[in-house]
Amino acid sequence: MGKQQVQQYLKQLDIRKSVVGLATGATAVYLLYKAVRAGMKCQPPLSTASPTCIARLAIERERQGRDSGELRRLLNSLERKQDEYAKSMILHSITRCVYLLEAEASACTTEDIMLVGCMLDDKDNSVKTQALNTLKAFSGFRKFKLKIQEHSIKVLELLSTIWDSELHLAGLRLLNSLSLPDFAHPQLRRVMPALIEILQSDYILAQVQALRLLSSLAQKNDLLYDILNCQVHSNFLNLFQATQPGSLLFEALVFAERLSEGRNTPHYRAVQWHYNERSLHEALFGDGSRLADRLLALVIHPEEEVQIQACKVIVSLQCPQGSAVQLSSSGKTSHSIFNSGK
Incomplete structure (x- = not known):
C-alpha cells in the first residue's frame, strides 16, 4: 500500500469516527438545537446568558430522569421584587426553560401563568414583551390555554396603545397561538385600526403575524x-x-x-x-x-x-x-x- 493510499485510508477512518461520534451524540445535538430555536423565538435582553447552559440541564435531565429545578427557581425569583432589567432577564430564561424542559413546564400551575400574566402590567415595555413571549411558550400546553386566553383583552390593549415593534410581534404571535374567545370581539372591533396599522408598518415579522391574525378574524x-x-x-x-x-x-x-x-x-x-x-x-x-x-x-x-x-x-x-x-x-x-x- 502506497503512502498516498495510507493517508487516504486514515482520512476515511477519521471521517467514520466523526460520523459515529455525531450519531451517538444525537440527543445532545437535538437539545442544543432546541436551545438555539428557543433563543430565536424570543428576543433576549442585551446581556443574557447563553441558552446552552439550559440545554445542558435538559441533557442532564434526560440522563438522570429527574427535574433540574431550574424553572421553579426562576419562577420563585420572579415573585421577589426585581428591577425591570432583572425581570426581563428572568422572563427570557423562563421562556427558554419552557421550550427545553418540557416535563418541568408541564408540571407548572395556573398560578404560575397568573404570575407571568401580571408582568403585562409592568411599566417597562421590555418586561411586557418578555412576558408575552413566556405566555406564548406556555400556550404550547393545552392545560394552560384557557388561563392564557383570559389575558387576550390585555394583549389587545397593549397592541393598540403601545407602538413598539418587538411588543407587537410578541403579542401577535401569542394571539395567533390561541383561539380568541367571543367575549374578545368587542375589544377586537376597537383595536382593528391598530392591527391594520401594524400590517402597514415596515417590520416584516410583525406584518406576517398581523396578516395571520386578520385572516383568521x-x-x-x-x-x-x-x-x-x-x-x-x-x-x-x-x-x-x-x-x-x-x-x-x-x-x-x-x-x-x-x-x-x-x-x-x-x-x-x-x-x-x-x-x-x-x-x-x-x-x-x-x-x-x-x-x-x-x-x-x-x-x-x-x-x-x-x-x-x-x-x-x-x-x-x-x-x-x-x-x-x-x-x-x-x-x-x-x-x-x-x-x-x-
Whole structure:
C-alpha cells in the first residue's frame, strides 16, 4: 500500500469516527438545537446568558430522569421584587426553560401563568414583551390555554396603545397561538385600526403575524365589516408587489382571499354596507382598485405557493353567482375564460 493510499485510508477512518461520534451524540445535538430555536423565538435582553447552559440541564435531565429545578427557581425569583432589567432577564430564561424542559413546564400551575400574566402590567415595555413571549411558550400546553386566553383583552390593549415593534410581534404571535374567545370581539372591533396599522408598518415579522391574525378574524361574520371598513394608506397595495418577501406576499394573498370569500357570502350580501372611501374594501375591491394588475403579476412569481395563492384570489373575485370572469387591467371583472375555478 502506497503512502498516498495510507493517508487516504486514515482520512476515511477519521471521517467514520466523526460520523459515529455525531450519531451517538444525537440527543445532545437535538437539545442544543432546541436551545438555539428557543433563543430565536424570543428576543433576549442585551446581556443574557447563553441558552446552552439550559440545554445542558435538559441533557442532564434526560440522563438522570429527574427535574433540574431550574424553572421553579426562576419562577420563585420572579415573585421577589426585581428591577425591570432583572425581570426581563428572568422572563427570557423562563421562556427558554419552557421550550427545553418540557416535563418541568408541564408540571407548572395556573398560578404560575397568573404570575407571568401580571408582568403585562409592568411599566417597562421590555418586561411586557418578555412576558408575552413566556405566555406564548406556555400556550404550547393545552392545560394552560384557557388561563392564557383570559389575558387576550390585555394583549389587545397593549397592541393598540403601545407602538413598539418587538411588543407587537410578541403579542401577535401569542394571539395567533390561541383561539380568541367571543367575549374578545368587542375589544377586537376597537383595536382593528391598530392591527391594520401594524400590517402597514415596515417590520416584516410583525406584518406576517398581523396578516395571520386578520385572516383568521376575517372568517368571523360579525367582524368582517369592521375589517373591510378600516382606513388604509394610499399605498396599501404595495403589500402585493412582487418585490415583497414571499412569506409576506403569501399571507397577504390569503388575507385577500378570505376577505373576498367573506364579502360574497349570502349572509354578508344580504346587507347594504357602506364603506369609507379610504377603506380596505375600496383599496382591494373598489372600482378604482389596481389589485387585478398586482395579482396578474404574481401569477408568474418565482415562488410556487405565491403563484397558487394569487390564482386562488383571482378565482375568489368571480361574480357571486359563480359565472366565469376575467380580471381587466382596471381592476373590474368581466365575463371570460376563468371557468369557476376549475
